Amino acid sequence: MAIAPAPTAPRGGEPMPDDGPAGDGAATPGRAVRLLRRLLTFQTLLVGGSVVVVGYLALVPLGYLFHDTFLSGGGFSFDAFSRAYGGDSQSGSMMLNSLWFAFGSAALALLLGTALAYVQVRTDTPFKGLFFAASLVPLIIPGILYATSWIFLGDPTIGLLNTLVFKPLFGASPINIFSVWGMIWVQGLHLAPVAFLLMVAAFRAMDPSLEESAAMSGAGRGTILWRITLPLVRPAMISGALLMFVQSLESFEVPGLLGLQNGTYVFTSRIYFVLRAYPIDYGAAGAYAIGLLAIAAAGVLLSAWLQRSSRNFQTVTGKAFRPRPVELGRARPLAGAAVIGYFLLTVVLPIAVLIYASLLKYYAVPSRKAIKTMSLNNYREVLHTPLAFTALKNSLVLGVGAATVVMLLTAIVSWVVLRTKAPGRRLLDMLAFTPIVIPGLVLGLALSFVYLRSSLPIYGTLLILLISYCTRYLPYGMRYSSAAMAQISPELEESAAVSGASWFQTFRRVVLPLMSSGFLAGWVYILVVSFRELSSTILLYSPGKEVLSVLIWEQFENGQFTTLAALGVCMVVILVLLVSVAYRLGARFGLQGDSTN
Amino acid sequence: MRTTRNAALAVSALVAAALVTACGGSSPGASSGTANSAYSQISALPKAQQRAKAQELAKKEGNTLSLYTSMTADVATPVAKAFEKKFDIHVSVFRANSETVLQRTSQEEQAGRPGGDAVETDFVEMAAMAQNGFLADYAGSGLDKVDPSGRFTHWTASRFNVFQPAWNTNLIKPADEPHSWEDLASPKYKGKLTVEISDSDWYENLTKYWLDHGKTQAQVDALWKAIIGNSKVSKGHTTMMQFLSAGQSPIEAMNYTYITDRAEKKGAPVTHLPADGVSKIPAFARPNGVGMIKDAKHPAAAWLFYDWLLTDGQQELVDLGLTPSTKIPGDQSLKGTTLVPFDVTGLTKEGADWDKKYDQLLRGASAGK
Incomplete structure (x- = not known):
């Protein structure tokens, strides 16, 4: 508790019911009625309801996990931990590999995402239009496809970068994707959009007056960037770093494809191993997840501590502002070239490999023979996949539904966490972050356990998938929302309240529009990643309720990489369109546009 | 102190809410009685008449079958189609890897809400389901052509x-x-x-x-x-x-x-x-096997699928390039x-x-x- 100072402002509506059942003696009936009336306002119902829903979503899988970990052997015990970490499990060295991999990927992604976002929002770089949608492409491509494309690019013997570029030019094959650096590279690029989305929202909501003052006082451009701009967007950077770090810790796609080949085992390979065996040792799986949970919890506390002086980041104040793009001047063509270079490397190359593969019958290094066999058959097959359109529709419904529900819930809950002094708010913050470490399969099991025993018609419908996605993406929504909320000064809410606005009016007409950049960023993120969610989906979907990720998995199982590549290309096209539409609509509803060119 | 206590209260309230939802409804009565009766009605007859009886009962069940399988989609789809064509029974297929098929079946069985009628998956998972008592016995003529090494308690090898x-x-x-x-x-x-x-x-x-x-x-x-x-x-x-x-x-x-x-x-x-x-x-x-869920909603359809997969269905598997569990002329696999x-x-x-x-x-x- 020592590192948990209260936020600066006690304002903004009533505190949570901290004077609830604590009971200071016998209350008179009149007081009770008054108390009840106070508790039953629309605000308390909405806020309380959101808190309960978020708590419920997070606690169901967590409870299931804890039960299996500590009580699976009959009584309460720590046996699961010794099974998981003891013996010759090499957990220590794997954890070190994991930490290194996660740290490297998060750092690379943060660096790239922040730089891209800065260039996008705050400079007059050319090609901005291309920029935005393209920045999201690595997020859209399913991890397994992205990693495979990179293998075809960076393999020491057949990698195209080696065979087509380095070998002919320099006579050597220096690139080896099967290394820790390769893993960090692929994971970092794949994650960069998470940071990019967060940082774009943060830069947009930034009052440039401080930078201008610094410039007036004679600070150079570099100094301003380093001493003023970046510190101001710290909440978003911390949120991004935390999300990406924990996500890298618990992912197995890149380490499974790239790491195993050179013997780099990461921590999640243990979880994978345990969950694949029969009978499954749920206790051990839970013990691993709890290990990750400890790291994640420390991360949440650390980020709360780093943001302790919340006033410093509140750039959205009562004063009107418009982030002015920095004129690059002579550096403009250079920046343009850098932008193009980046996209060649991270978007064009892997997508080109996918398009190339999607035209073949089986993947082969480019040759006259391979080129002769090219055809559009794989696309025809995708279009004729039974259920392709049902799956697309279901995925859309779920993606839009989960994104909307999560962002609305987390907007309210992050308000509770950041604006009130409600007891337990930090716990709530942490609780909302826990689903990120729960393995998808465990989440699936927990949900099927609960809803198979509920008479509500949820199991076997799309609703259970919606609940699963809402749970899984809660941590992301929470980070996006609270990063946006941290930038808004409470004085705006106070003025609204002074002018007679109710809490709900204030929230709907002041807070939500002001955080709309962050809200939309989170919404887009959830929409995109929910298209790929498989680990809980595969257990919970029902025949006739297929979603795209199940179809992708089926193509993958069928061994049709080339068809899968075609499907991936289609997904990129559809989602880029969707995201563009979302941002167009967002621009109409109060998003400060920055489309100066 | 107060903070901790209030937090604890909040948490316990949430847990209570979770429990209420979790236990909100008792599981609806399983159909194990009817399933048992269908299975025993079929097996009571001489082998030659079993299929006709199963077809008759399947019609009463509504001519539908829910199949849980780890066959890849390019196998499961034509297999389901061929079965549909033969018996005019609508098949809905849940496809997942074998571990997930087992997980899902176990979860549903433990809750008394079976979703699958027939299962077809890897031997490890088939054996686990048999051990846990999820499967009913099949004793039809489909077994005749299967090598004794492919017959197991409660399930039978369908392909390799x-x-x-x-x-x-x-x-x-x-x-x-x-x-x-x-x-x-x-x-x-x-x-x-x-x-x-x-x-x-x-x-x-x-x-x-x-x-x-x-x-x-x-x-x-x-x-x-x-x-x-x-x-x-x-x-x-x-x-x-x-x-x-x-x-x-x-x-x-x-x-x-x-x-x-x-x-x-x-x-x-x-x-x-x-x-x-x-x-x-x-x-x-390595064998993959087929089984019938003990308390299936459509037991007669499950029986028909089991029977069909070991007989006519074997040819279908061969046509798809798989290795059948019985001797089929023209099998090159x-x-x-x-x-x-x-x-x-x-x-x-x-x-x-x-x-x-x-x-x-x-x-x-x-x-x-």
């Missing part, structure tokens, strides 16, 4: 996945082809092999085969050490085939022959047979291979131990490199 090495023919010339599992330990394959991270069933079968055929434990251990020393580790048999086709790796220590055959048919330069077309490498054939028995019993009993041992073997290898 055959274990063989596979290689890229551009990278491995006929002179360098492996002719025995032992060959994989040869120094000439250093850095050329790939093994799959979860193939402990192959490890178990080959280890026991070697021990049964005169090798000492020390010799077997040395062979494995050399094989793994030659290898890189990868994940997923279909992914591996992708990389083998592309020439990223020259040899896979083990892949399923149907995966290799399928890639070869598409024109990829891969094979599991030596240039002369006959492999002497002992081929372990085993051409050139030398079949040996697969150790179902050992793996059912000690599968987890072998998982661990294999995992240790792989990690030891990587640490030693």
Whole structure:
């Protein structure tokens, strides 16, 4: 508790019911009625309801996990931990590999995402239009496809970068994707959009007056960037770093494809191993997840501590502002070239490999023979996949539904966490972050356990998938929302309240529009990643309720990489369109546009 | 202090809310009674009349079947279609990997809300379902053609996945082809092999085969050490085939022959047979099995599927390039291979131990490199 100072402002509506059942003696009936009336306002119902829903979503899988970990052997015990970490499990060295991999990927992604976002929002770089949608492409491509494309690019013997570029030019094959650096590279690029989305929202909501003052006082451009701009967007950077770090810790796609080949085992390979065996040792799986949970919890506390002086980041104040793009001047063509270079490397190359593969019958290094066999058959097959359109529709419904529900819930809950002094708010913050470490399969099991025993018609419908996605993406929504909320000064809410606005009016007409950049960023993120969610989906979907990720998995199982590549290309096209539409609509509803060119 | 207590209260309120929802409804009555009666009505008749009775009962059930299977989509879809065509029974297919099929069935059985009528998946999961009492017995004429080694308590082998090495023919010339599992330990394959991270069933079968055929434990251990020393580790048999086709790796220590055959048919330069077309490498054939859920909602349809898959359905599997569990004329899937028995019993009993041992073997290898 020592590192948990209260936020600066006690304002903004009533505190949570901290004077609830604590009971200071016998209350008179009149007081009770008054108390009840106070508790039953629309605000308390909405806020309380959101808190309960978020708590419920997070606690169901967590409870299931804890039960299996500590009580699976009959009584309460720590046996699961010794099974998981003891013996010759090499957990220590794997954890070190994991930490290194996660740290490297998060750092690379943060660096790239922040730089891209800065260039996008705050400079007059050319090609901005291309920029935005393209920045999201690595997020859209399913991890397994992205990693495979990179293998075809960076393999020491057949990698195209080696065979087509380095070998002919320099006579050597220096690139080896099967290394820790390769893993960090692929994971970092794949994650960069998470940071990019967060940082774009943060830069947009930034009052440039401080930078201008610094410039007036004679600070150079570099100094301003380093001493003023970046510190101001710290909440978003911390949120991004935390999300990406924990996500890298618990992912197995890149380490499974790239790491195993050179013997780099990461921590999640243990979880994978345990969950694949029969009978499954749920206790051990839970013990691993709890290990990750400890790291994640420390991360949440650390980020709360780093943001302790919340006033410093509140750039959205009562004063009107418009982030002015920095004129690059002579550096403009250079920046343009850098932008193009980046996209060649991270978007064009892997997508080109996918398009190339999607035209073949089986993947082969480019040759006259391979080129002769090219055809559009794989696309025809995708279009004729039974259920392709049902799956697309279901995925859309779920993606839009989960994104909307999560962002609305987390907007309210992050308000509770950041604006009130409600007891337990930090716990709530942490609780909302826990689903990120729960393995998808465990989440699936927990949900099927609960809803198979509920008479509500949820199991076997799309609703259970919606609940699963809402749970899984809660941590992301929470980070996006609270990063946006941290930038808004409470004085705006106070003025609204002074002018007679109710809490709900204030929230709907002041807070939500002001955080709309962050809200939309989170919404887009959830929409995109929910298209790929498989680990809980595969257990919970029902025949006739297929979603795209199940179809992708089926193509993958069928061994049709080339068809899968075609499907991936289609997904990129559809989602880029969707995201563009979302941002167009967002621009109409109060998003400060920055489309100066 | 107050903060902690209030937080605790808040948490317990949430837990209570969760519990209320969780226990909100008692599980609706399972249909085990009706299922049992349908199964016994069918099995009470002479074998020749069973199918007709099942069809009659299936009609009363509404002519629908829910199938849980780990067949890949390109197999499950035509299989379901062929069954639909034959009996005019609508099939809805839940497709997942074998572990998930087991998970889902277990969850539903424990809650008393079965969703599947028939299951078709890998032997480990079939055995687990049988052990847990999820499956009903089938005693129809479909069993007659199945070899006794393919009949198990409560379930029956429906098809086989055959274990063989596979290689890229551009990278491995006929002179360098492996002719025995032992060959994989040869120094000439250093850095050329790939093994799959979860193939402990192959490890178990080959280890026991070697021990049964005169090798000492020390010799077997040395062979494995050399094989793994030659290898890189990868994940997923279909992914591996992708990389083998592309020439990223020259040899896979083990892949399923149907995966290799399928890639070869598409024109990829891969094979599991030596240039002369006959492999002497002992081929372990791992069974996949079919079962009927004990308290199924559509037991008669489940019975029909079980019966059909072991009879007419076998031809369908052959047409799809798979290895059937009965002798079917025109089946080419085993051409050139030398079949040996697969150790179902050992793996059912000690599968987890072998998982661990294999995992240790792989990690030891990587640490030693």
